Amino acid sequence: MxxxxxxxxxxxxxxxxxxxxxxxxxxxxxxxxxxxxxxxxxxxxxxxxxxxxxxxxxxxxxxxxxxxxxxxxxxxxxxxxxxxxxxxxxxxxxxxxxxxxxxxxxxxxxxxxxxxxxxxxxxxxxxxxxxxxxxxxxxxxxxxxxxxxxxxxxxxxxxxxxxxxDPVYRSEKWSKDELYRLGPILVKKQSEVLIKKWMIELTKVEYILEQIKNSKNEQEKSIKEMQLNHEQKWLKGVIQCLQKDKPLFS
Incomplete structure (x- = not known):
C-alpha cells in the first residue's frame, strides 16, 4: 500500500x-x-x-x-x-x-x-x-x-x-477578548511553545517602539507609542502568567 x-x-x-x-x-x-x-x-x-x-x-x-x-x-x-x-x-x-x-x-x-x-x-x-x-x-x-x-x-x-x-471562556483571570487571542484551552496547558510565541510578539512590539522614536510626526508618534506601550505591558503580563501562573496585573 x-x-x-x-x-x-x-x-x-x-x-x-x-x-x-x-x-x-x-x-x-x-x-x-x-x-x-x-x-x-x-x-x-x-x-x-x-x-x-x-x-x-x-x-x-x-x-x-x-x-x-x-x-x-x-x-x-x-x-x-x-x-x-x-x-x-x-x-x-x-x-x-x-x-x-x-x-x-x-x-x-x-x-x-x-x-x-x-x-x-x-x-x-x-x-x-x-x-x-x-x-x-x-x-x-x-x-x-x-x-x-x-x-x-x-x-x-x-x-x-x-x-x-462555551464553558472554556469562563475565567476569573482573563477576559473573553484576551482568551480569543491566547486560546482558552492553550493557556491552561502553559506549553513552552505558547510562551515562545508571546515572547516573539513582545520582541516585535519592542522593536517597533524603538523604530518609531525616529518619527517626525510627534502627534502620530505619541498615539502609536501609547498603543504599543499598552500592548507591551499586556504581553509582559501574559508571559509572566504563563511562566509563573500568577494573576494578571491590574
Whole structure:
C-alpha cells in the first residue's frame, strides 16, 4: 500500500479527525491530507477543495497517481461551495489567514448546520477564528500549538454548541477578548511553545517602539507609542502568567 508522509502540523490535524467521518479539506493544495486519511482508513470519503487552478490540478494528479478517485473527490470552488448538503461531517481548513478562514465560514453559513466538527489552522489572526466560532455557536473542544520549520502553528477543534455558552471562556483571570487571542484551552496547558510565541510578539512590539522614536510626526508618534506601550505591558503580563501562573496585573 502507498504511504503518505505528513508534516507534523498536518498529522496533528489528521489526529483530530474522528475515524469513519466524511471530510472536506478546504484549500487542499496537493491533497496530501485527503490521501493520508483514505490510505490510513481514517475516513471513507474526502472532498479536496481548491479555488486556484494550479493547486486544483496538483491535487487531481496526486489522487490519480494513488488511484483514489473513487474515495477522494477533487473539486474546484470557493470555500464551502464545493460541499453538497449532508456530504461530510468534518471540515478542515489549514494554512490560511484567520480573516480568510472566518470569511469562508461566514460565506458558507448555510452549509455548516450539517457539520459536526471544524478543524482549523490559521497562520495568523487566530483570534478572529475563535471569535467567529464563539459568536456562531461552535464550542472549542481542543487546541494544539506546535513549532515546525521555525514557525508556530495553532490548531483549533470546534463542535456545535451544546449549552448556552462555551464553558472554556469562563475565567476569573482573563477576559473573553484576551482568551480569543491566547486560546482558552492553550493557556491552561502553559506549553513552552505558547510562551515562545508571546515572547516573539513582545520582541516585535519592542522593536517597533524603538523604530518609531525616529518619527517626525510627534502627534502620530505619541498615539502609536501609547498603543504599543499598552500592548507591551499586556504581553509582559501574559508571559509572566504563563511562566509563573500568577494573576494578571491590574
Amino acid at each position: 502507498e504511504s503518505i508522509q505528513l508534516s507534523e502540523r498536518l498529522l496533528m490535524i489528521a489526529q483530530n479527525i474522528p475515524v469513519g467521518k466524511r471530510v472536506a479539506d478546504i484549500g487542499s493544495d496537493h491533497a496530501l491530507l485527503p490521501s493520508y486519511l483514505i490510505l490510513n482508513e481514517i475516513s471513507p470519503f474526502v472532498i479536496a477543495g481548491e479555488v486556484n487552478e494550479g493547486p486544483y490540478q496538483a491535487a487531481k494528479r496526486q489522487i490519480e497517481s494513488l488511484g483514489l478517485e473513487d474515495k477522494v473527490s477533487v473539486r474546484k470552488g470557493n470555500g464551502l461551495q464545493v460541499i453538497e448538503p449532508n456530504e461530510v461531517q468534518v471540515v478542515t481548513i489549514a494554512g490560511m489567514g484567520g480573516s480568510l478562514i472566518s470569511q469562508i465560514l461566514e460565506q458558507g453559513k448555510e452549509k455548516i448546520d450539517q457539520l459536526e466538527r471544524f478543524i482549523l489552522q490559521p497562520n495568523v489572526g487566530v483570534d478572529q477564528v475563535r471569535r467567529w466560532l464563539d459568536q456562531h455557536n461552535w464550542d472549542l473542544i481542543a487546541e494544539e500549538i506546535l513549532e515546525e520549520g521555525e514557525k508556530i502553528y495553532e490548531i483549533i477543534v470546534a463542535e456545535k454548541r451544546r449549552g448556552m455558552e
